[in-house]
Amino acid sequence: MADTLLQVEGLVKEFDVRRNLGIRSQKLKVQAVSNVSFSVDSGETLGLVGESGSGKTTLGRCVLRLLEPTAGSIVFKGQEIVGLSSDGLRALRRDMQIVFQDPFASLDPKRTVQAAIAEPLEIQRVGGDHPQRVRELLELVGLSPDHARRYPHEFSGGQRQRIGIARALALNPSLLILDEPVSALDVSIQAQVLNLLGELQTELNLAYMFIAHDLSVVRHTSDRIAVMYLGKIVELGDSETIYENPAHPYTHALLSAVPVPDPEVERARQRIVLTGDVPSPINPPSGCRFHTRCPIAQDRCRTEEPAMRTVTGGQSVACHFPLEPGVTLVELAGRAAASA
Amino acid sequence: MSDSVLSLRDFTVSFPTLYGTVRAVRGLSLDVNPGEFVGVVGESGSGKSVTFLGMMGLLPKSAIVGGSAKINGEELVGASNRKMRSVRGQKISMIFQDPLSALNPVHRIGAQIEEMLGAHQSLSRQESERRVIELLDIVGIPQPDQRARQFPHEFSGGMRQRVMIAMAIANNPELLIADEPTTALDVTVQAQILEVLERIRQELDTAIVLITHDLGIVARVVDRVEVMYAGRAVERATVANLFDTPSHPYTVGLMRSLPALGRERLEPIPGSPPNMLEPPPGCAFAPRCAHAQAACSAEIPDLREGRSGLTACIRSHELQLEVGTRG
Ligand SMILES: Nc1ncnc2c1ncn2[C@@H]1O[C@H](COP(=O)(O)OP(=O)(O)OP(=O)(O)O)[C@@H](O)[C@H]1O
Numbered sequence: 233m234a235d236t237l238l239q240v241e242g243l244v245k246e247f248d249v250r251r252n253l254g255i256r257s258q259k260l261k262v263q264a265v266s267n268v269s270f271s272v273d274s275g276e277t278l279g280l281v282g283e284s285g286s287g288k289t290t291l292g293r294c295v296l297r298l299l300e301p302t303a304g305s306i307v308f309k310g311q312e313i314v315g316l317s318s319d320g321l322r323a324l325r326r327d328m329q330i331v332f333q334d335p336f337a338s339l340d341p342k343r344t345v346q347a348a349i350a351e352p353l354e355i356q357r358v359g360g361d362h363p364q365r366v367r368e369l370l371e372l373v374g375l376s377p378d379h380a381r382r383y384p385h386e387f388s389g390g391q392r393q394r395i396g397i398a399r400a401l402a403l404n405p406s407l408l409i410l411d412e413p414v415s416a417l418d419v420s421i422q423a424q425v426l427n428l429l430g431e432l433q434t435e436l437n438l439a440y441m442f443i444a445h446d447l448s449v450v451r452h453t454s455d456r457i458a459v460m461y462l463g464k465i466v467e468l469g470d471s472e473t474i475y476e477n478p479a480h481p482y483t484h485a486l487l488s489a490v491p492v493p494d495p496e497v498e499r500a501r502q503r504i505v506l507t508g509d510v511p512s513p514i515n516p517p518s519g520c521r522f523h524t525r526c527p528i529a530q531d532r533c534r535t536e537e538p539a540m541r542t543v544t545g546g547q548s549v550a551c552h553f554p555l556e557p558g559v560t561l562v563e564l565a566g567r568a569a570a571s572a
Numbered sequence: 573m574s575d576s577v578l579s580l581r582d583f584t585v586s587f588p589t590l591y592g593t594v595r596a597v598r599g600l601s602l603d604v605n606p607g608e609f610v611g612v613v614g615e616s617g618s619g620k621s622v623t624f625l626g627m628m629g630l631l632p633k634s635a636i637v638g639g640s641a642k643i644n645g646e647e648l649v650g651a652s653n654r655k656m657r658s659v660r661g662q663k664i665s666m667i668f669q670d671p672l673s674a675l676n677p678v679h680r681i682g683a684q685i686e687e688m689l690g691a692h693q694s695l696s697r698q699e700s701e702r703r704v705i706e707l708l709d710i711v712g713i714p715q716p717d718q719r720a721r722q723f724p725h726e727f728s729g730g731m732r733q734r735v736m737i738a739m740a741i742a743n744n745p746e747l748l749i750a751d752e753p754t755t756a757l758d759v760t761v762q763a764q765i766l767e768v769l770e771r772i773r774q775e776l777d778t779a780i781v782l783i784t785h786d787l788g789i790v791a792r793v794v795d796r797v798e799v800m801y802a803g804r805a806v807e808r809a810t811v812a813n814l815f816d817t818p819s820h821p822y823t824v825g826l827m828r829s830l831p832a833l834g835r836e837r838l839e840p841i842p843g844s845p846p847n848m849l850e851p852p853p854g855c856a857f858a859p860r861c862a863h864a865q866a867a868c869s870a871e872i873p874d875l876r877e878g879r880s881g882l883t884a885c886i887r888s889h890e891l892q893l894e895v896g897t898r899g
């Protein structure tokens with residue numbers, strides 16, 4: 233069995249926000265991440281999906297300690313990293329790196345590729361031949377070592393994303409947090425970068441936290457998947473189970489909303505279209521946070537918060553009425569409507 | 573065909589820039605029939621937006637538009653500004669990815685839709701208020717009478733896109749052009765907006781051109797597809813035929829790039845899209861195409877009969893292209 237690299241327990245991250253009420257303004261808290269627990273094994277990919285604002289980025293940034301968690305524990309390689317001193321944090325940064333969505337915004341236009349990739353080596357005061365290391369890294373991500381002297385604007389989106397990856401790999405991390413790493417890329421280029429990430433993972437035994445809103449990309453890349461809704465993980469399990477037999481109605485609805493590039497499948501499909509938008513995280517719904525949009529919600533859902541528990545398929549789910557394998561939400565919603 | 577709503581012939585758009593001329597659209601001919609739902613797909617920079625912005629007279633003055641673009645037989649290329657204003661909103665309307673930038677933040681939603689109505693129709697106060705509520709209802713905005721009195725910032729992204737659609741259909745246009753209308757939205761909200769578009773096509777019989785880079789969206793809603801590459805149409809087919817027997821190597825390349833069940837490794841198209849300052853000679857896809865031969869770069873291939881549609885590949889007949897695993 234692979235060893236646990238990262239263990240997160242009860243993680244909470246609150247932000248202070250102000251709401252303007254005419255002349256007065258009210259101080260409020262947003263729970264962007266609300267009591268979240270999960271683990272990542274070395275060499276594995278955990279996918280993180282959920283709608284905009286569900287807390288994926290915030291969660292990633294807490295794990296990296298780019299944000300201070302409000303509560304909870306993050307154990308990385310056996311060491312508690314919440315409350316770590318700045319020295320401890322610096323060492324940690326070698327081992328965990330992040331790749332951002334926007335390859336255009338994440339590189340300084342005035343610095344050469346050489347400077348950009350070598351920067352983490354300098355910050356960490358790593359000795360050795362930096363130009364040589366940069367050449368190696370460029371080759372590793374499928375670029376030419378000659379590219380080191382050029383500037384970011386001379387590269388396409390896919391190439392810039394490769395530069396971002398090379399930079400993240402400079403310090404030989406064991407965990408990469410990939411926050412929408414291919415969302416800004418065209419599909420043909422997206423496929424190039426996804427293949428590269430796959431090869432690097434095998435070669436370097438990297439673990440990934442792969443954040444993306446494209447569910448087919450997440451399915452392709454992830455061993456396990458965590459589905460987030462309004463700051464909570466509502467379902468967690470291995471990738472095939474989540475896709476074949478989603479137990480949480482939200483996972484089910486999310487998957488049925490994803491357009492599949494096959495007209496026959498699309499026309500034959502029965503789809504549950506969720507009504508409305510994600511509610512405000514400032515004042516999340518009581519009980520199960522999904523109850524306002526859930527097609528099978530009952531009274532209990534409005535008052536009692538469902539705890540995470542393991543279900544038939546082996547995945548964990550936070551729902552009072554998880555779907556049995558093989559039962560579709562369309563059928564259940566139909567039954568619920570008929571009995572109402 | 574003379575009875576098409578929209579007809580482009582050898583349509584071109586270029587932009588003179590400091591570095592030379594960007595040849596964004598290079599001879600595009602296509603038709604949209606009444607009530608048809610057409611998808612236009614292609615990677616970023618392939619000229620999708622510029623084609624339709626150019627046709628509607630919405631590009632910066634520096635843009636050079638050539639060829640012919642007819643709406644119901646009326647020529648738009650070279651038409652006066654006055655003519656273009658009356659065509660826009662009345663015969664054709666367009667919605668975009670970012671609805672917020674198209675709405676006025678200080679005016680109530682209802683007033684903005686009324687303004688749209690007033691520009692092309694003479695309605696009494698009461699009639700236009702009633703019509704606004706009706707429109708908001710068509711696009712699925714709950715409590716339309718209350719929502720009409722609110723401001724754009726009180727609407728979510730999905731609701732704003734519905735408002736844009738309401739404005740776009742206010743004057744019963746024959747053609748609605750939707751340029752990546754769901755790209756900024758979550759999939760659950762995207763599914764709602766796609767349903768609104770399908771409903772409009774069904775109930776109002778409006779022809780719709782949906783510009784997207786997402787083949788899944790194409791498979792879900794459209795009847796027919798135009799695949800664009802480097803400012804030209806490279807394949808044209810019904811949606812069923814496009815996915816069954818794609819016949820241009822670029823289309824097949826796009827499909828193979830997609831993560832699909834059972835596909836362990838993706839098969840990306842090598843290289844990247846061409847620089848439109850200097851598009852490759854002949855078939856612009858040749859530098860990235862596994863099947864390219866010298867003849868491919870000799871002349872720009874026109875669309876011609878392919879396996880089950882039209883394709884702009886001189887080798888399409890000899891190539892037996894397969895996508896392999898399907899989505
Ligand atoms: N610095 C901040 N101050 C206040 N609220 C914040 C801050 N950062 C994030 N939030 C809020 O926390 C919630 C979660 O945001 P987060 O960016 O983690 O979502 P996400 O799942 O990454 O969304 P997306 O898919 O749009 O990237 C949102 O409601 C967001 O508005």
Ligand SMILES: Nc1ncnc2c1ncn2[C@@H]1O[C@H](COP(=O)(O)OP(=O)(O)O)[C@@H](O)[C@H]1O
Pocket residue numbers: 587589594595596614615616617618619620621622623632848
């Ligand atoms: N105002 C402009 N000036 C110069 N080039 C432009 C301008 N607008 C678009 N282009 C170029 O035209 C080409 C087609 O762009 P566009 O139609 O926006 O592509 P897409 O298919 O992504 O919608 C691109 O190469 C783009 O850079």
Ligand code: SF4
Pocket residue numbers: 820821822855856857858859861862863864865868873884885886887888
């Ligand atoms: S014409 Fe030649 S280069 Fe172009 S797509 Fe066909 S085979 Fe490839």
Ligand SMILES: [Mg+2]
Pocket residue numbers: 288289290411
């Ligand atoms: Mg995010």
Ligand SMILES: [Mg+2]
Pocket residue numbers: 620621622751
């Ligand atoms: Mg565009």
